[in-house]
Amino acid sequence: MIIVNFKTYREATGSNAVRLAEICEQVAKKTGAGITVAAQAADVRSVADFVSIPVFAQHIDAVDYGAHTGATLAEALHEAGASGSLINHSEQRLELRQVDACVKKLKSLGMTSVACAANDEEGMNIARFGPDYIAVEPPELIGGAVSVSTAKPELISNSVKKIRCNVLVGAGIKNGNDVAIAKKLGARGILVASGIVKAASPERALTELAEAMK
Amino acid sequence: MIIVNFKTYREATGSNAVRLAEICEQVAKKTGAGITVAAQAADVRSVADFVSIPVFAQHIDAVDYGAHTGATLAEALHEAGASGSLINHSEQRLELRQVDACVKKLKSLGMTSVACAANDEEGMNIARFGPDYIAVEPPELIGGAVSVSTAKPELISNSVKKIRCNVLVGAGIKNGNDVAIAKKLGARGILVASGIVKAASPERALTELAEAMK
Amino acid sequence: MIIVNFKTYREATGSNAVRLAEICEQVAKKTGAGITVAAQAADVRSVADFVSIPVFAQHIDAVDYGAHTGATLAEALHEAGASGSLINHSEQRLELRQVDACVKKLKSLGMTSVACAANDEEGMNIARFGPDYIAVEPPELIGGAVSVSTAKPELISNSVKKIRCNVLVGAGIKNGNDVAIAKKLGARGILVASGIVKAASPERALTELAEAMK
Amino acid sequence: MIIVNFKTYREATGSNAVRLAEICEQVAKKTGAGITVAAQAADVRSVADFVSIPVFAQHIDAVDYGAHTGATLAEALHEAGASGSLINHSEQRLELRQVDACVKKLKSLGMTSVACAANDEEGMNIARFGPDYIAVEPPELIGGAVSVSTAKPELISNSVKKIRCNVLVGAGIKNGNDVAIAKKLGARGILVASGIVKAASPERALTELAEAMK
Numbered sequence: 104m105i106i107v108n109f110k111t112y113r114e115a116t117g118s119n120a121v122r123l124a125e126i127c128e129q130v131a132k133k134t135g136a137g138i139t140v141a142a143q144a145a146d147v148r149s150v151a152d153f154v155s156i157p158v159f160a161q162h163i164d165a166v167d168y169g170a171h172t173g174a175t176l177a178e179a180l181h182e183a184g185a186s187g188s189l190i191n192h193s194e195q196r197l198e199l200r201q202v203d204a205c206v207k208k209l210k211s212l213g214m215t216s217v218a219c220a221a222n223d224e225e226g227m228n229i230a231r232f233g234p235d236y237i238a239v240e241p242p243e244l245i246g247g248a249v250s251v252s253t254a255k256p257e258l259i260s261n262s263v264k265k266i267r268c269n270v271l272v273g274a275g276i277k278n279g280n281d282v283a284i285a286k287k288l289g290a291r292g293i294l295v296a297s298g299i300v301k302a303a304s305p306e307r308a309l310t311e312l313a314e315a316m317k
Numbered sequence: 318m319i320i321v322n323f324k325t326y327r328e329a330t331g332s333n334a335v336r337l338a339e340i341c342e343q344v345a346k347k348t349g350a351g352i353t354v355a356a357q358a359a360d361v362r363s364v365a366d367f368v369s370i371p372v373f374a375q376h377i378d379a380v381d382y383g384a385h386t387g388a389t390l391a392e393a394l395h396e397a398g399a400s401g402s403l404i405n406h407s408e409q410r411l412e413l414r415q416v417d418a419c420v421k422k423l424k425s426l427g428m429t430s431v432a433c434a435a436n437d438e439e440g441m442n443i444a445r446f447g448p449d450y451i452a453v454e455p456p457e458l459i460g461g462a463v464s465v466s467t468a469k470p471e472l473i474s475n476s477v478k479k480i481r482c483n484v485l486v487g488a489g490i491k492n493g494n495d496v497a498i499a500k501k502l503g504a505r506g507i508l509v510a511s512g513i514v515k516a517a518s519p520e521r522a523l524t525e526l527a528e529a530m531k
Numbered sequence: 532m533i534i535v536n537f538k539t540y541r542e543a544t545g546s547n548a549v550r551l552a553e554i555c556e557q558v559a560k561k562t563g564a565g566i567t568v569a570a571q572a573a574d575v576r577s578v579a580d581f582v583s584i585p586v587f588a589q590h591i592d593a594v595d596y597g598a599h600t601g602a603t604l605a606e607a608l609h610e611a612g613a614s615g616s617l618i619n620h621s622e623q624r625l626e627l628r629q630v631d632a633c634v635k636k637l638k639s640l641g642m643t644s645v646a647c648a649a650n651d652e653e654g655m656n657i658a659r660f661g662p663d664y665i666a667v668e669p670p671e672l673i674g675g676a677v678s679v680s681t682a683k684p685e686l687i688s689n690s691v692k693k694i695r696c697n698v699l700v701g702a703g704i705k706n707g708n709d710v711a712i713a714k715k716l717g718a719r720g721i722l723v724a725s726g727i728v729k730a731a732s733p734e735r736a737l738t739e740l741a742e743a744m745k
Numbered sequence: 746m747i748i749v750n751f752k753t754y755r756e757a758t759g760s761n762a763v764r765l766a767e768i769c770e771q772v773a774k775k776t777g778a779g780i781t782v783a784a785q786a787a788d789v790r791s792v793a794d795f796v797s798i799p800v801f802a803q804h805i806d807a808v809d810y811g812a813h814t815g816a817t818l819a820e821a822l823h824e825a826g827a828s829g830s831l832i833n834h835s836e837q838r839l840e841l842r843q844v845d846a847c848v849k850k851l852k853s854l855g856m857t858s859v860a861c862a863a864n865d866e867e868g869m870n871i872a873r874f875g876p877d878y879i880a881v882e883p884p885e886l887i888g889g890a891v892s893v894s895t896a897k898p899e900l901i902s903n904s905v906k907k908i909r910c911n912v913l914v915g916a917g918i919k920n921g922n923d924v925a926i927a928k929k930l931g932a933r934g935i936l937v938a939s940g941i942v943k944a945a946s947p948e949r950a951l952t953e954l955a956e957a958m959k
Contacts, residue, residue, distance in 0.1 A: 113382040117396035118767060118795050125760055141386075144358040145393040152580050152612070152791070153760050162387025168327040170511065172355075173376025173409035175387070179359040182331035184580070195387035297384065332553055332581050339546055363580070366794050366826075367546050398794070541810040545824035569814075572786040573821040590815025596755040598939065600783075601804025601837035603815070607787040610759035623815035725812065 104236070104271065104292030105312060106217065108141045108161065108189065112300045120146040121153045126306050127299075128154040136313035137292075141189055144175050151184025159217070160188035163208065165201035177208050187215030189294075191229070193240055199228060206232040217294070219273060226266040237268045238294045244275030251275030252284040263289035279315035286316060318450070318485065318506030319526060320431065322355045322375065322403065326514045334360040335367045340520050341513075342368040350527035351506075355403055358389050365398025373431070374402035377422065379415035391422050401429030403508075405443070407454055413442060420446040431508070433487060440480040451482045452508045458489030465489030466498040477503035493529035500530060532664070532699065532720030533740060534645065536569045536589065536617065540728045548574040549581045554734050555727075556582040564741035565720075569617055572603050579612025587645070588616035591636065593629035605636050615643030617722075619657070621668055627656060634660040645722070647701060654694040665696045666722045672703030679703030680712040691717035707743035714744060746878070746913065746934030747954060748859065750783045750803065750831065754942045762788040763795045768948050769941075770796040778955035779934075783831055786817050793826025801859070802830035805850065807843035819850050829857030831936075833871070835882055841870060848874040859936070861915060868908040879910045880936045886917030893917030894926040905931035921957035928958060 107127055109115035115123050124140045131138040141159040142150045151158040163177040177188065190205045191197045197205065202218055206229075209216040216234040220226035226237050241258040244251055251259060254275060263270050272285045273294040282293060295312065302308035321341055323329035329337050338354045345352040355373040356364045365372040378388040391402065404419045405411045411419065416432055420443075423430040430448040434440035440451050455472040458465055465473060468489060477484050486499045487508040496507060509526065516522035535555055537543035543551050552568045559566040569587040570578045579586040591605040605616065618633045619625045625633065630646055634657075637644040644662040648654035654665050669686040672679055679687060682703060691698050700713045701722040710721060723740065730736035749769055751757035757765050766782045773780040783801040784792045793800040806816040819830065832847045833839045839847065844860055848871075851858040858876040862868035868879050883900040886893055893901060896917060905912050914927045915936040924935060937954065944950035 108386060111380060111382055111385040111388050111390040111393065113392075116382065116390065116393045118763060121760060122764065143388075143390060143393050145361055145390070145397045147359055148362055148580065149397075149791075149794070152576065153610075160387075166325060168325055168330065171325040171408055172322060172403065172406040172510075173374075173389070174325050174357075175389070176325040176330065176357060176359070178327075179325065179330045179357050183359045183363075189386065192386040194385055296386075332549060335546060336550065362794065363577075366577070366790065536814060539808060539810055539813040539816050539818040539821065541820075544810065544818065544821045571816075571818060571821050573789055573818070573825045575787055576790055577825075588815075594753060596753055596758065599753040599836055600750060600831065600834040600938075601802075601817070602753050602785075603817070604753040604758065604785060604787070606755075607753065607758045607785050611787045611791075617814065620814040622813055724814075 104137045104139065105316060106139045106141055106159065106271070106292070106294045107299050107309070108294060108296040109143065109300060110161070110296050111143060112297070115300045116143065117146060120150050123300065123305060124150045124154045124156070124158070127309060128156045130306060130309045130313050131156050134310060134313040134317065136316045138309070138313065139187070144180060147180055147185050148183040157186045157215070158184055159215070160185045162192060162195045163188050163190060163205055165197065165204040165208070177205070177212055177214065181212045181214055185214065187217060190216060190218050192219045193221060193245070202229055203232045206234045217271065223262050223265045226262060226268070230266050230268040234268065236271050236291065237266055238271040238273035239266070240273040241275060249275060250277040250281050252281045256284050256288060259285050259290055260288040276312070279311040282312050282315035292316070318351045318353065319530060320353045320355055320373065320485065320506065320508045321513050321523070322508060322510040323357065323514060324375070324510050325357060326511070329514045330357065331360060334364050337514065337519060338364045338368045338370070338372070341523060342370045344520060344523045344527050345370050348524060348527040348531065350530045352523070352527065353401070358394060361394055361399050362397040371400045372398055373429070374399045376406060376409045377402050377404060377419055379411065379418040379422070391419070391426055391428065395426045395428060399428065401431060404430060404432050406433045407435060407459070416443055417446045420448045431485065437476050437479045440476060440482070444480050444482040448482065450485050450505065451480055452485040452487035453480070454487040455489060463489060464491040464495050466495045470498050470502060473499050473504055474502040490526070493525045496526050496529035506530070532565045532567065533737070533744060534567045534569055534587065534699065534720065534722045535727050535737070536722060536724040537571060537728060538589070538724050539571060540725070543728045544571065545574060548578050551728065551733060552578045552582045552584070552586070555737060556584045558734060558737045558741050559584050562738060562741040562745065564744045566737070566741065567615070572608060575608055575613050576611040585614045585643070586612055587643070588613045590620060590623045591616050591618060591633055593625065593632040593636070605633070605640055605642065609640045609642055613642065615645060618644060618646050620647045621649060621673070630657055631660045634662045645699065651690050651693045654690060654696070658694050658696040662696065664699050664719065665694055666699040666701035667694070668701040669703060677703060678705040678709050680709045684712050684716060687713050687718055688716040704740070707739045710740050710743035720744070746779045746781065747958060748781045748783055748801065748913070748934065748936045749941050749951070750936060750938040751785065751942060752803070752938055753785060754939070757942045758785065759788060762792050765942065765947060766792045766796045766798070766800070769951060770798045772948060772951045772955050773798050776952060776955040776959065778958045780951070780955065781829070786822060789822055789827050790825040799828045800826055801857070802827045804834060804837045805830050805832060805847055807839065807846040807850070819847070819854055819856065823854045823856060827856065829859060832858060832860050834861045835863060835887070844871055845874045848876045859913065865904050865907045868904060868910070872908050872910040876910065878913050878933065879908055880913040880915035881908070882915040883917060891917060892919040892923050894923045898926050898930060901927050901932055902930040918954070921953045924954050924957035934958070
């Protein structure tokens with residue numbers, strides 16, 4: 104499973120989001136890899152409208168229907184076409200009890216939950232809530248130029264061992280070799296963003312990762 | 318100007334949001350009043366797609382294009398069809414410097430800014446940033462059953478005097494009489510939510526306010 | 532299988548189409564019956580966007596990508612979200628060779644084909660093209676007030692016998708009793724329009740038919 | 746006025762239609778020229794959703810709300826976002842009385858009517874119905890490689906003289922020079938299709954025509 108996080112990049116906003124999602128869909132068809140895009144709330148409906156691969160939200164708030172002006176409501180995203188959501192991304196942290204509530208909420212809506220964890224300890228805490236996936240972002244690898252494969256592959260194997268959940272690798276994936284190592288060490292997939300969204304050729308960059316995932 | 322804040326009410330989410338916005342549009346046409354709806358980010362595109370009255374966002378984050386997973390980006394909402402946004406609603410508070418940044422951002426996008434203020438002092442502080450409107454929510458009136466007209470009309474006249482900006486009354490509006498008094502005391506409009514969204518007949522409730530606004 | 536043909540009725544155009552499709556979806560969920568809506572080309576995308584029951588087109592032209600101004604292109608409807616189409620409806624007749632081409636086209640796109648036939652003879656001719664369904668409209672029953680059940684049930688059994696294809700009954704269905712008889716005589720479903728679209732309560736009218744279909 | 750007729754070209758269907766319309770919008774902004782796109786019925790809503798330049802339908806049927814399965818209803822296209830329509834295109838001929846009805850229908854909906862005419866005589870007949878524009882397609886120039894400017898510029902000046910209506914040139918426009926001549930001879934605009942839609946660079950091709958139109 105490859106999740107392409109569109110964040111709020113210009114290259115992945117509005118009609119650009121539709122376009123990029125279509126590229127992701129083509130790569131998914133071509134390679135047979137499972138590819139999911141995580142779009143902004145404002146874009147979920149049109150992206151889900153134009154592609155048939157899964158579309159996730161990037162975040163939900165731990166609220167229900169009611170008086171919550173400006174909140175990001177899972178029910179609204181679900182109706183707009185999202186089949187899952189990231190939660191607790193390092194750029195959108197929640198409290199642990201909110202992560203719990205969000206996992207439950209997504210489950211009740213039949214949506215896939217991908218909870219992010221800053222490290223193995225947080226990952227183990229979150230695993231108790233039973234999300235579908237936990238994406239671990241080894242702090243040593245976030246935003247840097249270092250590949251997980253050339254840095255510390257044991258970061259992944261440790262996470263996989265400690266966290267009793269399907270683990271996604273959420274940082275340090277730069278190329279197909281990183282994917283291959285992550286997979287070999289037990290990861291069930293990866294979470295990528297700028298490496299695809301801001302690539303000179305998103306199609307080529309994603310194809311490399313998708314081929315390595317097979 | 319009447320802004321109907323859809324919040325995350327079930328009656329104003331997804332296709333219900335489209336339906337309610339169409340009712341608001343009909344009342345606008347019938348009465349000639351200026352009516353705007355503030356929809357959830359996930360619903361802005363479809364609501365804007367089906368009605369021709371202005372559609373606002375309920376909130377924007379003080380961020381630009383970039384790595385901001387789960388953030389509510391004004392540019393995305395604008396492209397989705399929003400022509401303005403609430404900011405700093407009591408259910409989605411921002412820091413003062415963020416309010417400043419959001420007002421500037423909306424202005425640069427040609428969008429209308431409606432900044433909420435908890436009281437006159439905050440309103441005066443925010444007025445310096447030059448938003449198009451400031452919606453004051455007299456704390457004595459929030460969420461209660463008390464009408465501004467039967468309670469303290471001077472709350473409105475004080476706000477209008479002190480805040481050098483177009484003032485909207487954001488709490489305590491229960492009926493046409495409240496609207497008439499608010500208008501008489503210098504308010505340029507009102508911000509309503511459950512009074513319309515959860516009314517037995519939103520059409521009748523909104524028509525009463527719209528008629529009083531003329 | 533119940534197909535609700537929206538035609539170009541005002542009650543089933545634009546946002547009304549979305550609303551009616553949602554009612555059909557609710558009846559489908561409530562009764563467990565298979566219900567499909569056939570929307571205008573201009574409405575297919577938004578209807579398919581808001582409901583998860585199958586959405587069909589009402590017509591396709593026997594053309595491919597190219598210079599065909601104003602034509603109704605199956606590929607465009609498919610991309611917009613249609614999973615099937617009526618063809619050769621009595622209000623939109625095609626030549627036999629065009630019916631053949633349209634059946635082939637729909638098949639190649641993975642879309643369901645429902646070819647209409649004015650009588651058993653035309654039905655037998657069309658059956659050779661291998662559509663998924665043939666909807667027979669007994670001429671005696673079109674647009675009249677007569678129920679197929681009180682008129683000539685043998686019209687249905689004859690069609691079912693003669694036409695080697697899944698037969699839908701496309702006229703004379705007024706109530707649950709008609710459905711029950713059609714089903715008993717071998718029909719695989721029905722094609723209805725004004726009886727649902729223009730009913731005082733489409734939900735009640737469709738529920739009656741859906742219950743009888745079980 | 747430049748109308749880009751998307752026809753049913755693959756390059757102008759579905760998400761490609763949105764993309765191409767965005768390119769047209771960019772050229773309109775860059776050059777200041779008035780550019781309109783004519784999209785398939787199934788695509789009008791999403792194209793109108795993503796661009797702010799006028800979106801036209803390619804055809805309407807001379808029908809009203811009612812039992813017209815598969816018909817192209819102006820009201821539905823209007824609600825989907827079309828602000829005008831081509832009628833009587835050479836690939837979608839109507840009878841004269843239908844052209845009359847369609848012009849009236851578009852007028853009543855506040856939509857712009859562009860009636861096509863095969864020659865000056867038909868143009869003069871249609872002019873009596875009072876459409877906003879008449880697009881003349883000199884039969885000598887349709888689909889060929891010949892430029893109107895190098896062929897018979899007098900075809901245009903004759904049409905402009907004879908037809909008492911705003912005339913658009915609908916065939917034989919290959920380059921900026923053709924546009925300049927058409928404009929000089931009194932045409933109010935042009936109707937183009939494959940020259941833009943199937944160009945190696947639609948942006949460059951359209952920019953050339955738009956610059957010449959100024």
